[in-house]
Amino acid sequence: MGGSVLVGHTLQVLASLPDEFADCVVTSPPYYQTRVYPGAEAVWGGREDCEHIFELKEHLPEASRFRTSKENGIGPHLNTRIYGNQTTKSGFCKKCGAWFGQLGLEPSPSLYLKHLLLVTKEIKRVLKKTGTLFLNIADSYDSKRLLLIPERLAVKMVDEQGWILRNDLIWFKRNAMPESVKDRWSRKHEYVFFFVKSRKYFFEQKRKTDERVERVLSSISVFPLERYSTKYPDGSKPASLSSIAGKRRLVREVAPLLFPQEEAREVIRLHHDHGRGPVPGDVLEVNTRPSGVNHIAVFPEELVLPLIEAGSPPGGLILDPFAGSGTTLVAAKLAGRNFVGIELVPAYAEEARRRLRDARPYHHHFKML
Ligand SMILES: C[S@@+](CC[C@H](N)C(=O)[O-])C[C@H]1O[C@@H](n2cnc3c(N)ncnc32)[C@H](O)[C@@H]1O
Numbered sequence: 001m002g003g004s005v006l007v008g009h010t011l012q013v014l015a016s017l018p019d020e021f022a023d024c025v026v027t028s029p030p031y032y033q034t035r036v037y038p039g040a041e042a043v044w045g046g047r048e049d050c051e052h053i054f055e056l057k058e059h060l061p062e063a064s065r066f067r068t069s070k071e072n073g074i075g076p077h078l079n080t081r082i083y084g085n086q087t088t089k090s091g092f093c094k095k096c097g098a099w100f101g102q103l104g105l106e107p108s109p110s111l112y113l114k115h116l117l118l119v120t121k122e123i124k125r126v127l128k129k130t131g132t133l134f135l136n137i138a139d140s141y142d143s144k145r146l147l148l149i150p151e152r153l154a155v156k157m158v159d160e161q162g163w164i165l166r167n168d169l170i171w172f173k174r175n176a177m178p179e180s181v182k183d184r185w186s187r188k189h190e191y192v193f194f195f196v197k198s199r200k201y202f203f204e205q206k207r208k209t210d211e212r213v214e215r216v217l218s219s220i221s222v223f224p225l226e227r228y229s230t231k232y233p234d235g236s237k238p239a240s241l242s243s244i245a246g247k248r249r250l251v252r253e254v255a256p257l258l259f260p261q262e263e264a265r266e267v268i269r270l271h272h273d274h275g276r277g278p279v280p281g282d283v284l285e286v287n288t289r290p291s292g293v294n295h296i297a298v299f300p301e302e303l304v305l306p307l308i309e310a311g312s313p314p315g316g317l318i319l320d321p322f323a324g325s326g327t328t329l330v331a332a333k334l335a336g337r338n339f340v341g342i343e344l345v346p347a348y349a350e351e352a353r354r355r356l357r358d359a360r361p362y363h364h365h366f367k368m369l
């Protein structure tokens with residue numbers, strides 16, 4: 001298992017990669033007006049053959065106006081903590097209209113979406129036909145208004161690029177930083193959109209064995225089987241215990257001894273359904289925690305691992321076109337997948353490489369059920 005972290009503008013690097021090579025993309029682009037990634041300015045849109053003449057302005061991020069707004073629940077002190085005195089440069093080419101600046105810090109949501117769509121188009125090209133895309137994105141407020149950025153993006157990806165949206169997973173962060181707002185609820189979630197290219201795609205559903213079924217099965221293993229060595233009390237012959245029918249019969253007998261009637265019935269039904277718990281729901285509860293990583297917007301490995309395991313085969317290739325400090329790539333390596341990351345800021349790419357050096361595939365620690 002291996003991979004690499006490529007340094008460069010994601011649009012350019014993606015363009016250099018072949019069609020349909022990736023099994024799964026897990027990524028989190030810069031959100032709209034949320035953070036400054038120093039050194040992440042790039043050219044977006046415009047004419048490729050233009051010798052751009054950008055009218056650049058150096059300025060504090062436009063974003064700071066979103067953050068200082070009291071409506072946003074984040075005071076000016078945090079504003080400076082997030083942005084520092086970091087300035088960014090941005091502006092349009094006066095010949096072709098291309099924009100130079102950091103993705104996420106566009107002057108309007110529609111321009112941000114346009115740029116993101118350039119990336120999702122390339123992602124679609126490099127994904128295998130059976131490939132999956134997990135796109136983590138959160139919304140932003142402009143003063144009082146929630147902008148509906150994730151929803152607008154999803155609609156455009158579906159309508160304009162032909163993506164199939166399979167789930168709008170909610171990443172529920174129980175411990176999200178409280179906001180000091182008085183006239184709405186505090187935000188505790190982000191989206192993870194689950195997109196595919198075609199109707200047939202790789203997906204491995206992980207259903208945990210129900211704990212109560214496990215309890216029944218372990219009591220069966222110490223059950224006085226000799227009582228059943230000849231005949232059941234009703235005169236019928238016991239099925240061999242190693243057979244499915246035999247096991248089911250025992251589960252039907254033992255479950256009511258351990259659980260109240262109604263619950264026992266459910267346990268029996270779950271056991272018949274291969275002993276598995278229900279199909280996992282579309283809310284991923286994962287707390288944020290200090291990452292100890294040199295990057296300001298790290299998503300947790302616990303969020304990413306189940307996505308990779310569900311959306312790609314062992315040994316498959318995982319791509320993150322906004323790799324940052326490399327969480328996706330680390331999770332891919334842990335899960336025994338190959339990986340390619342793209343990151344524009346060399347220091348972040350270096351951090352990703354450092355983390356990757358320390359990550360060891362774990363699959364041999366787990367036994368398959
Ligand atoms: C939200 S962060 C990703 C964080 C990552 N998921 C992690 O856990 O570390 C987005 C990343 O995209 C990078 N980025 C921004 N514009 C880019 C571009 N045009 N090409 C490549 N990377 C870019 C930023 O530098 C930043 O590291």
Ligand SMILES: [Zn+2]
Nearest residue numbers: 050052093096
């Ligand atoms: Zn130009």
